[in-house]
Amino acid sequence: MKLEILTTNDSENVQKKIISQIRDLINYKNLEPGDKLPSERMLSEKFEVSRGNIREAIQKLEFYGLLKSIPQSGTFVANIGVIALNGMIEDILSLEDPDFKSLVETRILLELKTARLAALRRTEDDLKAMAETLEAYTNKVKAGEDAVQEDLLFHLAIAKASKNTTINTFMLMITPGIITNFEKYHVCDKNLAQKGIQEHYDIYEAIKNQDPQLAKQKMKDHFSVLYQYCYNSNSEK
Amino acid sequence: MKLEILTTNDSENVQKKIISQIRDLINYKNLEPGDKLPSERMLSEKFEVSRGNIREAIQKLEFYGLLKSIPQSGTFVANIGVIALNGMIEDILSLEDPDFKSLVETRILLELKTARLAALRRTEDDLKAMAETLEAYTNKVKAGEDAVQEDLLFHLAIAKASKNTTINTFMLMITPGIITNFEKYHVCDKNLAQKGIQEHYDIYEAIKNQDPQLAKQKMKDHFSVLYQYCYNSNSEK
DNA sequence: AAATCGTAACTGGTTAACCAATTATAACAA
């Protein structure tokens, strides 16, 4: 039994082990940026795991910009230096899954910025897209229906108008987690949704009038209610 | 020739096409959250692409939290509703690769927050880790060597001390892009690196003394020089 | 000795067959 616990690793732990082994290999062989890693086949043999596991680990490191695979040629160490590489791999290995609180905290941070940037950079098309999502939200709320999705789509429209692709990507990444947790904890009741209509409209107007300060402030107001609501009724996880 | 241009799609475009076809299918079949998607085999036959392409597309949508694959069971629509799903897929399809300007803009936003949060939440271990990276940076600069990597590792240590896993992940994601661009444009010259020592130390002290306002301000000062330098000498991409 | 060419080994990527677990089905029993 004990033996089984020790030897049975889920695929996540296998991947972490492979990643740390790749790091050790790079250090041991003194591989410089641009150098070629041993082939996937050799690594799978050396680490005694399937080639699929190796590819998975390489893809993760490629996602974080530490490796670069080139077809029919090899996998190469990225141009960021061994010190940064070691530090980053260490951080990646110790990364934990995001909790709801960190999601909300990050969302507010990003949204205050997107509101400001959208006010500065929005085009007429952006305004049109925002108006559409705002109308969909309003109709849903007035019909007494749940409108969490339409709410988030309005915010994503602002993110798109901010013309910052990095923040836009990050907003997309956190949105599903926000939606599921909101619905789970019933964060948005009808009372809150009614207020939301006016708040959304205020944000929209500020962006339309290209007033970054006001846009940020209105977004802040919007979240202050939400924030407060979250931490009063659902302070845990 | 023209025909070849029209029919030859790189794998990225193939994936985008599959993703939009999956979206159409969900809409056409009125699949609700939690419903099961057709099997990978059926999809690959229906869309006339390999099963591998299908898996790749599903994995991307799974990354953004829109689908969920369960072994030996099926692929399921996430619990976020069809409206949000449609909107998000649209956004994902139109996402472009991040440019350097958006990376820097996002980095500053995140770092002002991590400095503040780290001042509030840092442990003794966090301080120790920060001090180590700070020392490595100082030594490198005093030896007249390039210290971009050590610079970034100090900032990542702050991110870790902020105890916000989402922001920490985002910092890790943008760091390689920052490093390569910095080295490409030689953003950090020796003069700037010398100033950096004092600035880093100021940030460290503020976090150590648990002064969030000061930590944020010192981080802002740190970036104002960098920012200015960026936009003066390298305003273009 | 140097340059060129061709061959053979090696690369990451792709594919089709296979696997174990789940699920649907239908036969059977109560």
Add this chain to the structure above:
DNA sequence: TTGTTATAATTGGTTAACCAGTTACGATTT
């Protein structure tokens, strides 16, 4: 009719063989 069980089909995941492009290297020619 209802509940149970055995079985067959289906699922996502895994694997090993295969592919096309790249690279290394040595024979050959000049």
